[in-house]
Amino acid sequence: MVLERPSSPVRRSVLRSRVMPSLKELPPRRPEPPAPExxxxxWERIDIDRYEVRLRGMIVGYIxxxxxxxxxxxxxxxxxxxxVLQTLDFATAVGSISPVDDAEAG
Known part of the structure; x- marks a missing residue:
C-alpha cells in the first residue's frame, strides 16, 4: 500500500504564487447582451452565472x-x-451547443 504524504506548506505557497498571476490575466466577465431579435x-441569462440556449424555441443547452x-x-x-466545451469566447460556447449552417442563420 502506498500512502501519499501531504505537500508541505512551502510547496503549496509556491504553487499558489505561480497560479495567481495567471488568473489575474484572464478577462473579467460582464453579462452577455441578448441575442438579436x-x-x-x-440565449437568456437565467441565473447570475448561467445562460439557457435555445434553437428555434427549444432548449438545446446551457452555458x-x-x-x-x-x-x-x-x-x-x-x-x-x-x-462539451470550455472556452474564453461566448460565441464559441453558443456555437458548440447549437451549430447552425450559414443557410439557416440567414
Missing part, C-alpha cells in the same frame, strides 16, 4: 460562467446536460 439561436471561462453544456435539462 431575428436570430435562430437565442455556465466559471470565472473567466464559459462552460458549454449540451442537453435540454440542466441536470442531465453534458459538458
Amino acid at each position: 431575428d436570430s435562430v439561436v437565442r 455556465d460562467v466559471v470565472g473567466a471561462v464559459f462552460v458549454a453544456l449540451a442537453g435540454s435539462r440542466y441536470d442531465r446536460a453534458v459538458e
Whole structure:
C-alpha cells in the first residue's frame, strides 16, 4: 500500500504564487447582451452565472460562467446536460451547443 504524504506548506505557497498571476490575466466577465431579435439561436441569462440556449424555441443547452471561462453544456435539462466545451469566447460556447449552417442563420 502506498500512502501519499501531504505537500508541505512551502510547496503549496509556491504553487499558489505561480497560479495567481495567471488568473489575474484572464478577462473579467460582464453579462452577455441578448441575442438579436431575428436570430435562430437565442440565449437568456437565467441565473447570475448561467445562460439557457435555445434553437428555434427549444432548449438545446446551457452555458455556465466559471470565472473567466464559459462552460458549454449540451442537453435540454440542466441536470442531465453534458459538458462539451470550455472556452474564453461566448460565441464559441453558443456555437458548440447549437451549430447552425450559414443557410439557416440567414
